[in-house]
Amino acid sequence: MNKKRYIQRASELGFYYERTFHGCAQSTIAAIQDVFKIKYDFVFKAASSFGGGIGRMTDGVCGGYAGAVMMLSLFFGRKRNKFEDDKIARIKTNRLVTKLHNKFLEEYGTIICRDIHKKLFGRTFNLCNIKDRKIFINNGAHTDKCTYVVANSSGWCTELILDGLLEKGINLEKIKFSDYIN
Secondary structure (H helix, E strand, O other): OOHHHHHHHHHHHHHHHHHHHOOHHHHHHHHHHHHOOOOOHHHHHHOOOOOOOOOOOOOOEOHHHHHHHHHHHHHHOOOHHHOOOOHHHHHHHHHHHHHHHHHHHHHHOOOEHHHHHHHHHOOOOOOOOHHHHHHHHHOOHHHHHHHHHHHHHHHHHHHHHHHHHHHOOOOOOOOOHHHHHO
């Protein structure tokens, strides 16, 4: 599978998972995991409450952004056995997260959930309020709003992962991705 196809497939899966199952962080993670044929349930599970700007509060980061940051960290982040000092891993991961952050700023002007809602819907929502959540859903949250945010996040993250691997000289045709992140 070539680079463009990985990115396209991640975007398609992210859109599908958000539309079908909801949960922007987990949808982003699932899409990227499926594209790279890796499944770490602990990573997926750890993202359970990142949707809706963290716990549906909307004042935190976008779940799609958070899920992508988690996946970049899974691939390139500091490992526990190097906890005391692995500056190279932290620098590389932070550089990739900065690129993701800049893509969000270019597209949405923010990484904050409620501010993305304001841009997409023209208003913010209190997702802890049942009436507001119904309006949010009825106005396309899971059909053509948050679904595209997750699609973008999944595609952007996949591109950054591939670029990071290529930068290290990894042959994408021969790599077993699960071996690389262990």
